[in-house]
Amino acid sequence: MGKKRMSERVQEEALCLAEEVATTKGQTFDPRRRFSSAVSNVICAVVFGNRFDYEDHTFIENQQIVESQIRWLQSFLALVYNTVPKIMDYFPGQHNKIFADTEKVCDYIREKVEFHRKTLDPQNPRDYIDCFLMRLEKKQNSYEVIYTPEELVTVVFGLFLAGTTSTSLALLYSLLVMARLPHIQAKVQQEIDEVVGANRTPSMEDRLKMPFTNAVVHEVQRYQKGSLENFPRATTCDTKFHGYNIPKYVAVAPVFSSAHFDPLYWETPEKFNPDHFLDQKGQFRKREAFMPFSAGKRACPGEALARMELFLFFSTLLQKFTFHLVGDTKDMDVMSLYMDFRNKNNYPLIRAVKRSLDTCVQ
Numbered sequence: 001m002g003k004k005r006m007s008e009r010v011q012e013e014a015l016c017l018a019e020e021v022a023t024t025k026g027q028t029f030d031p032r033r034r035f036s037s038a039v040s041n042v043i044c045a046v047v048f049g050n051r052f053d054y055e056d057h058t059f060i061e062n063q064q065i066v067e068s069q070i071r072w073l074q075s076f077l078a079l080v081y082n083t084v085p086k087i088m089d090y091f092p093g094q095h096n097k098i099f100a101d102t103e104k105v106c107d108y109i110r111e112k113v114e115f116h117r118k119t120l121d122p123q124n125p126r127d128y129i130d131c132f133l134m135r136l137e138k139k140q141n142s143y144e145v146i147y148t149p150e151e152l153v154t155v156v157f158g159l160f161l162a163g164t165t166s167t168s169l170a171l172l173y174s175l176l177v178m179a180r181l182p183h184i185q186a187k188v189q190q191e192i193d194e195v196v197g198a199n200r201t202p203s204m205e206d207r208l209k210m211p212f213t214n215a216v217v218h219e220v221q222r223y224q225k226g227s228l229e230n231f232p233r234a235t236t237c238d239t240k241f242h243g244y245n246i247p248k249y250v251a252v253a254p255v256f257s258s259a260h261f262d263p264l265y266w267e268t269p270e271k272f273n274p275d276h277f278l279d280q281k282g283q284f285r286k287r288e289a290f291m292p293f294s295a296g297k298r299a300c301p302g303e304a305l306a307r308m309e310l311f312l313f314f315s316t317l318l319q320k321f322t323f324h325l326v327g328d329t330k331d332m333d334v335m336s337l338y339m340d341f342r343n344k345n346n347y348p349l350i351r352a353v354k355r356s357l358d359t360c361v362q
Contacts, residue, residue, distance in 0.1 A: 007204045009045045010309055013038050014316035021352045028326055028349040036063050039168040047156050048112055049127035065101040070165045072098050109153045167306050174220045174314050176337045179325040179350055188213050192319045202315035211284040215277035217310050221292040222260045223272050256291055265289035272334050321352040
Protein backbone atom coordinates (compact mmCIF):
# COMPACT_ATOMS: atom_id res chain seq x y z
CA MET A 1 0.00 0.00 0.00
CA GLY A 2 2.85 2.39 0.65
CA LYS A 3 4.87 1.74 -2.51
CA LYS A 4 5.68 4.40 -5.10
CA ARG A 5 3.33 2.94 -7.73
CA MET A 6 0.44 3.29 -5.28
CA SER A 7 1.26 6.94 -4.63
CA GLU A 8 1.36 7.54 -8.40
CA ARG A 9 -2.15 6.10 -8.72
CA VAL A 10 -3.40 8.38 -5.96
CA GLN A 11 -1.74 11.37 -7.65
CA GLU A 12 -3.48 10.48 -10.92
CA GLU A 13 -6.85 10.25 -9.18
CA ALA A 14 -6.23 13.52 -7.35
CA LEU A 15 -5.80 15.23 -10.72
CA CYS A 16 -9.04 13.62 -11.97
CA LEU A 17 -10.82 14.93 -8.88
CA ALA A 18 -9.37 18.41 -9.42
CA GLU A 19 -10.68 18.36 -12.99
CA GLU A 20 -14.14 17.42 -11.70
CA VAL A 21 -14.08 20.24 -9.14
CA ALA A 22 -13.00 22.67 -11.90
CA THR A 23 -16.24 21.92 -13.81
CA THR A 24 -18.17 23.74 -11.07
CA LYS A 25 -16.57 27.02 -12.32
CA GLY A 26 -16.70 28.68 -8.92
CA GLN A 27 -20.39 27.97 -8.37
CA THR A 28 -21.78 26.34 -5.23
CA PHE A 29 -21.70 22.55 -5.33
CA ASP A 30 -22.04 19.42 -3.23
CA PRO A 31 -18.64 17.63 -3.25
CA ARG A 32 -19.80 14.40 -1.61
CA ARG A 33 -20.32 12.22 -4.68
CA ARG A 34 -17.13 13.41 -6.39
CA PHE A 35 -15.01 12.80 -3.29
CA SER A 36 -16.53 9.39 -2.64
CA SER A 37 -15.89 8.43 -6.28
CA ALA A 38 -12.27 9.58 -6.11
CA VAL A 39 -11.48 7.57 -2.98
CA SER A 40 -13.43 4.57 -4.27
CA ASN A 41 -11.44 4.70 -7.51
CA VAL A 42 -8.21 4.27 -5.53
CA ILE A 43 -9.62 1.06 -4.04
CA CYS A 44 -10.76 0.02 -7.54
CA ALA A 45 -7.20 0.51 -8.81
CA VAL A 46 -5.88 -1.72 -6.03
CA VAL A 47 -8.53 -4.41 -6.36
CA PHE A 48 -9.64 -4.40 -10.00
CA GLY A 49 -6.61 -2.79 -11.66
CA ASN A 50 -8.61 0.07 -13.18
CA ARG A 51 -10.61 3.18 -12.30
CA PHE A 52 -14.17 4.17 -13.33
CA ASP A 53 -15.67 7.33 -14.76
CA TYR A 54 -17.39 9.42 -12.08
CA GLU A 55 -20.64 9.18 -14.04
CA ASP A 56 -20.58 5.37 -14.43
CA HIS A 57 -24.02 4.16 -13.29
CA THR A 58 -22.90 0.85 -11.78
CA PHE A 59 -19.96 2.53 -10.05
CA ILE A 60 -22.25 5.11 -8.42
CA GLU A 61 -24.86 2.50 -7.47
CA ASN A 62 -22.25 0.32 -5.75
CA GLN A 63 -20.97 3.34 -3.82
CA GLN A 64 -24.48 4.19 -2.66
CA ILE A 65 -25.02 0.64 -1.43
CA VAL A 66 -21.77 0.69 0.53
CA GLU A 67 -22.66 4.08 2.05
CA SER A 68 -26.14 2.82 2.99
CA GLN A 69 -24.64 -0.17 4.77
CA ILE A 70 -22.25 2.06 6.70
CA ARG A 71 -25.14 4.27 7.86
CA TRP A 72 -27.16 1.19 8.79
CA LEU A 73 -24.28 -0.31 10.78
CA GLN A 74 -24.32 2.83 12.92
CA SER A 75 -28.07 2.70 13.55
CA PHE A 76 -30.07 1.40 16.50
CA LEU A 77 -31.66 -1.26 14.27
CA ALA A 78 -28.22 -2.68 13.50
CA LEU A 79 -27.52 -2.89 17.24
CA VAL A 80 -30.74 -4.87 17.70
CA TYR A 81 -29.91 -7.12 14.78
CA ASN A 82 -26.43 -7.86 16.10
CA THR A 83 -27.92 -8.66 19.50
CA VAL A 84 -30.76 -10.95 18.38
CA PRO A 85 -30.17 -11.78 14.69
CA LYS A 86 -32.43 -14.86 14.62
CA ILE A 87 -35.46 -12.91 15.83
CA MET A 88 -34.83 -10.15 13.28
CA ASP A 89 -34.98 -12.70 10.47
CA TYR A 90 -38.75 -12.85 11.00
CA PHE A 91 -39.33 -9.10 10.83
CA PRO A 92 -39.59 -6.85 7.77
CA GLY A 93 -37.42 -3.77 7.70
CA GLN A 94 -34.49 -1.93 6.23
CA HIS A 95 -32.07 -4.71 7.15
CA ASN A 96 -33.60 -6.97 4.51
CA LYS A 97 -32.98 -4.40 1.76
CA ILE A 98 -29.47 -3.79 3.06
CA PHE A 99 -28.65 -7.49 2.78
CA ALA A 100 -30.21 -7.75 -0.70
CA ASP A 101 -28.22 -4.73 -1.91
CA THR A 102 -25.04 -6.13 -0.38
CA GLU A 103 -25.57 -9.37 -2.27
CA LYS A 104 -25.96 -7.32 -5.45
CA VAL A 105 -22.51 -5.77 -4.94
CA CYS A 106 -21.06 -9.20 -4.13
CA ASP A 107 -22.49 -10.58 -7.37
CA TYR A 108 -20.73 -7.76 -9.22
CA ILE A 109 -17.47 -8.66 -7.46
CA ARG A 110 -17.98 -12.35 -8.36
CA GLU A 111 -18.24 -11.37 -12.02
CA LYS A 112 -14.97 -9.47 -11.74
CA VAL A 113 -13.29 -12.40 -10.01
CA GLU A 114 -14.44 -14.79 -12.73
CA PHE A 115 -13.09 -12.44 -15.44
CA HIS A 116 -9.77 -12.27 -13.59
CA ARG A 117 -9.66 -16.06 -13.28
CA LYS A 118 -10.12 -16.49 -17.05
CA THR A 119 -7.53 -13.86 -17.96
CA LEU A 120 -4.97 -14.49 -15.19
CA ASP A 121 -1.30 -14.30 -16.12
CA PRO A 122 0.73 -15.51 -13.10
CA GLN A 123 3.82 -13.78 -14.48
CA ASN A 124 2.09 -10.39 -14.55
CA PRO A 125 -0.40 -9.98 -11.70
CA ARG A 126 -2.53 -6.89 -12.31
CA ASP A 127 -4.09 -6.26 -8.92
CA TYR A 128 -5.22 -7.68 -5.58
CA ILE A 129 -7.65 -10.17 -7.14
CA ASP A 130 -4.89 -11.66 -9.31
CA CYS A 131 -2.59 -12.00 -6.29
CA PHE A 132 -5.33 -13.69 -4.25
CA LEU A 133 -6.15 -16.11 -7.10
CA MET A 134 -2.48 -17.03 -7.42
CA ARG A 135 -2.30 -17.77 -3.68
CA LEU A 136 -5.56 -19.72 -3.95
CA GLU A 137 -3.99 -21.91 -6.64
CA LYS A 138 -0.99 -22.65 -4.43
CA LYS A 139 -3.13 -23.45 -1.39
CA GLN A 140 -5.86 -25.53 -3.04
CA ASN A 141 -4.51 -28.79 -1.60
CA SER A 142 -3.71 -27.24 1.76
CA TYR A 143 -5.67 -27.58 4.98
CA GLU A 144 -5.85 -23.76 5.15
CA VAL A 145 -9.39 -22.57 4.47
CA ILE A 146 -8.53 -18.88 4.33
CA TYR A 147 -8.05 -18.79 0.57
CA THR A 148 -11.39 -19.56 -1.04
CA PRO A 149 -13.21 -17.81 -3.91
CA GLU A 150 -16.01 -16.69 -1.62
CA GLU A 151 -13.52 -15.39 0.95
CA LEU A 152 -12.03 -13.27 -1.85
CA VAL A 153 -15.45 -11.75 -2.56
CA THR A 154 -15.94 -11.01 1.15
CA VAL A 155 -12.51 -9.41 1.50
CA VAL A 156 -12.97 -7.21 -1.59
CA PHE A 157 -16.34 -6.03 -0.29
CA GLY A 158 -14.73 -5.31 3.07
CA LEU A 159 -12.02 -3.23 1.40
CA PHE A 160 -14.67 -1.03 -0.20
CA LEU A 161 -16.64 -0.81 3.02
CA ALA A 162 -13.66 0.24 5.13
CA GLY A 163 -11.57 2.03 2.54
CA THR A 164 -14.01 4.46 0.98
CA THR A 165 -16.33 6.12 3.48
CA SER A 166 -13.91 7.03 6.28
CA THR A 167 -11.30 8.59 3.98
CA SER A 168 -13.83 10.53 1.89
CA LEU A 169 -15.44 11.86 5.09
CA ALA A 170 -12.07 13.08 6.35
CA LEU A 171 -11.44 14.84 3.03
CA LEU A 172 -14.88 16.46 3.08
CA TYR A 173 -14.29 17.60 6.63
CA SER A 174 -10.91 19.07 5.65
CA LEU A 175 -12.65 21.29 3.10
CA LEU A 176 -15.09 22.53 5.74
CA VAL A 177 -12.17 23.43 7.99
CA MET A 178 -10.31 25.26 5.22
CA ALA A 179 -13.42 27.17 4.14
CA ARG A 180 -14.24 28.10 7.74
CA LEU A 181 -10.67 29.03 8.70
CA PRO A 182 -9.32 30.98 5.68
CA HIS A 183 -6.16 32.05 7.52
CA ILE A 184 -5.14 28.41 7.90
CA GLN A 185 -6.10 27.70 4.28
CA ALA A 186 -3.88 30.59 3.13
CA LYS A 187 -0.95 29.32 5.17
CA VAL A 188 -1.32 25.82 3.70
CA GLN A 189 -1.41 27.28 0.19
CA GLN A 190 1.68 29.38 0.86
CA GLU A 191 3.61 26.28 1.91
CA ILE A 192 2.39 24.34 -1.14
CA ASP A 193 3.42 27.24 -3.41
CA GLU A 194 6.89 27.42 -1.89
CA VAL A 195 7.60 23.67 -1.93
CA VAL A 196 5.66 22.41 -4.96
CA GLY A 197 4.82 25.43 -7.08
CA ALA A 198 2.15 25.31 -9.75
CA ASN A 199 3.71 23.19 -12.48
CA ARG A 200 3.67 19.75 -10.88
CA THR A 201 1.46 17.64 -8.64
CA PRO A 202 2.30 17.28 -4.91
CA SER A 203 3.99 13.98 -4.09
CA MET A 204 4.63 11.98 -0.93
CA GLU A 205 8.27 13.11 -1.08
CA ASP A 206 7.01 16.66 -0.51
CA ARG A 207 5.40 15.79 2.82
CA LEU A 208 8.66 16.05 4.78
CA LYS A 209 9.12 19.59 3.41
CA MET A 210 5.52 20.59 4.22
CA PRO A 211 5.20 20.27 8.02
CA PHE A 212 2.31 22.72 8.35
CA THR A 213 0.19 21.03 5.66
CA ASN A 214 0.95 17.65 7.25
CA ALA A 215 -0.01 19.03 10.65
CA VAL A 216 -3.34 20.34 9.32
CA VAL A 217 -4.18 16.92 7.82
CA HIS A 218 -3.43 15.26 11.18
CA GLU A 219 -5.39 17.87 13.15
CA VAL A 220 -8.41 17.30 10.89
CA GLN A 221 -8.31 13.62 11.88
CA ARG A 222 -7.83 14.40 15.57
CA TYR A 223 -10.67 16.90 15.66
CA GLN A 224 -13.03 14.63 13.73
CA LYS A 225 -15.13 12.32 15.87
CA GLY A 226 -14.99 9.31 13.58
CA SER A 227 -17.06 6.16 13.27
CA LEU A 228 -14.34 3.68 14.25
CA GLU A 229 -15.74 3.87 17.76
CA ASN A 230 -18.73 1.78 16.60
CA PHE A 231 -16.70 -1.37 16.03
CA PRO A 232 -16.15 -3.44 19.18
CA ARG A 233 -13.17 -5.54 20.22
CA ALA A 234 -12.95 -8.26 22.86
CA THR A 235 -10.59 -8.79 25.77
CA THR A 236 -8.36 -11.87 25.43
CA CYS A 237 -7.79 -12.18 29.17
CA ASP A 238 -9.05 -10.78 32.45
CA THR A 239 -8.04 -7.13 32.37
CA LYS A 240 -7.84 -4.37 34.95
CA PHE A 241 -8.30 -0.91 33.42
CA HIS A 242 -8.60 2.37 35.37
CA GLY A 243 -9.83 0.52 38.44
CA TYR A 244 -12.37 -1.63 36.56
CA ASN A 245 -12.16 -5.41 36.21
CA ILE A 246 -13.05 -6.51 32.69
CA PRO A 247 -13.48 -10.30 32.32
CA LYS A 248 -12.03 -12.30 29.46
CA TYR A 249 -13.98 -12.30 26.15
CA VAL A 250 -16.08 -9.24 27.08
CA ALA A 251 -16.84 -6.90 24.15
CA VAL A 252 -15.32 -3.45 24.52
CA ALA A 253 -15.69 -0.39 22.27
CA PRO A 254 -12.75 2.05 22.18
CA VAL A 255 -13.78 5.70 22.31
CA PHE A 256 -10.93 7.44 20.50
CA SER A 257 -12.23 10.92 21.26
CA SER A 258 -11.30 10.26 24.89
CA ALA A 259 -7.68 10.27 23.73
CA HIS A 260 -8.02 12.90 21.00
CA PHE A 261 -9.63 15.42 23.36
CA ASP A 262 -7.69 14.57 26.52
CA PRO A 263 -6.27 17.80 28.07
CA LEU A 264 -3.39 15.75 29.50
CA TYR A 265 -2.06 15.17 26.00
CA TRP A 266 -3.23 18.19 24.00
CA GLU A 267 -2.58 21.85 24.74
CA THR A 268 -5.95 23.08 23.42
CA PRO A 269 -8.05 19.93 22.85
CA GLU A 270 -11.35 21.72 22.15
CA LYS A 271 -9.80 24.02 19.54
CA PHE A 272 -8.75 23.20 15.98
CA ASN A 273 -5.03 23.85 16.30
CA PRO A 274 -2.41 22.51 13.82
CA ASP A 275 0.29 23.51 16.33
CA HIS A 276 -0.59 20.31 18.18
CA PHE A 277 1.58 18.55 15.58
CA LEU A 278 4.39 21.12 15.32
CA ASP A 279 7.42 21.52 17.55
CA GLN A 280 9.00 24.81 18.59
CA LYS A 281 10.94 24.96 15.33
CA GLY A 282 7.82 24.48 13.23
CA GLN A 283 8.72 20.92 12.28
CA PHE A 284 6.19 18.09 12.31
CA ARG A 285 6.04 15.98 15.46
CA LYS A 286 4.20 12.74 16.18
CA ARG A 287 1.83 12.54 19.14
CA GLU A 288 1.34 9.44 21.26
CA ALA A 289 -2.38 10.13 21.80
CA PHE A 290 -3.12 10.35 18.06
CA MET A 291 -4.85 7.14 16.97
CA PRO A 292 -7.50 7.68 14.26
CA PHE A 293 -6.67 4.26 12.81
CA SER A 294 -6.89 2.48 16.18
CA ALA A 295 -3.79 0.78 17.60
CA GLY A 296 -2.17 -2.59 18.14
CA LYS A 297 -2.63 -5.75 16.09
CA ARG A 298 -6.19 -4.80 15.12
CA ALA A 299 -5.27 -1.36 13.80
CA CYS A 300 -6.61 -0.42 10.36
CA PRO A 301 -4.66 -2.40 7.71
CA GLY A 302 -5.23 0.39 5.19
CA GLU A 303 -3.61 3.07 7.35
CA ALA A 304 -0.65 3.65 4.99
CA LEU A 305 -2.95 4.06 1.98
CA ALA A 306 -5.38 6.33 3.84
CA ARG A 307 -2.57 8.61 5.03
CA MET A 308 -1.29 8.79 1.46
CA GLU A 309 -4.73 9.63 0.07
CA LEU A 310 -5.45 12.31 2.66
CA PHE A 311 -2.18 14.14 2.06
CA LEU A 312 -2.18 13.92 -1.75
CA PHE A 313 -5.86 14.72 -2.31
CA PHE A 314 -5.79 17.57 0.21
CA SER A 315 -2.58 19.21 -1.05
CA THR A 316 -3.58 18.85 -4.73
CA LEU A 317 -6.96 20.49 -4.14
CA LEU A 318 -5.48 23.33 -2.08
CA GLN A 319 -2.81 23.85 -4.74
CA LYS A 320 -5.48 24.49 -7.37
CA PHE A 321 -8.47 25.95 -5.49
CA THR A 322 -9.50 28.20 -2.63
CA PHE A 323 -12.64 26.99 -0.86
CA HIS A 324 -15.38 29.24 0.54
CA LEU A 325 -18.48 28.62 2.64
CA VAL A 326 -21.66 30.37 1.58
CA GLY A 327 -25.14 30.67 3.04
CA ASP A 328 -26.32 30.47 6.62
CA THR A 329 -23.58 28.06 7.74
CA LYS A 330 -20.59 30.29 6.99
CA ASP A 331 -20.53 31.69 10.54
CA MET A 332 -20.84 28.31 12.32
CA ASP A 333 -17.81 27.02 14.22
CA VAL A 334 -15.80 24.08 12.85
CA MET A 335 -17.16 21.43 15.23
CA SER A 336 -20.78 22.50 14.69
CA LEU A 337 -20.29 22.30 10.93
CA TYR A 338 -18.88 18.81 11.21
CA MET A 339 -21.51 17.49 13.65
CA ASP A 340 -24.32 18.95 11.54
CA PHE A 341 -22.88 17.18 8.52
CA ARG A 342 -22.32 13.90 10.35
CA ASN A 343 -25.63 13.71 12.20
CA LYS A 344 -27.94 15.19 9.55
CA ASN A 345 -25.95 14.29 6.41
CA ASN A 346 -26.30 17.96 5.53
CA TYR A 347 -23.20 19.27 3.76
CA PRO A 348 -23.10 23.10 3.64
CA LEU A 349 -22.93 25.07 0.41
CA ILE A 350 -19.33 25.47 -0.73
CA ARG A 351 -17.50 27.13 -3.61
CA ALA A 352 -14.14 26.21 -5.16
CA VAL A 353 -12.46 29.24 -6.73
CA LYS A 354 -9.64 28.38 -9.10
CA ARG A 355 -6.34 29.89 -8.02
CA SER A 356 -4.41 32.08 -10.44
CA LEU A 357 -1.08 30.58 -11.52
CA ASP A 358 0.73 33.84 -10.90
CA THR A 359 -0.13 33.64 -7.19
CA CYS A 360 2.06 30.55 -6.82
CA VAL A 361 5.67 30.97 -5.78
CA GLN A 362 7.93 29.02 -8.12
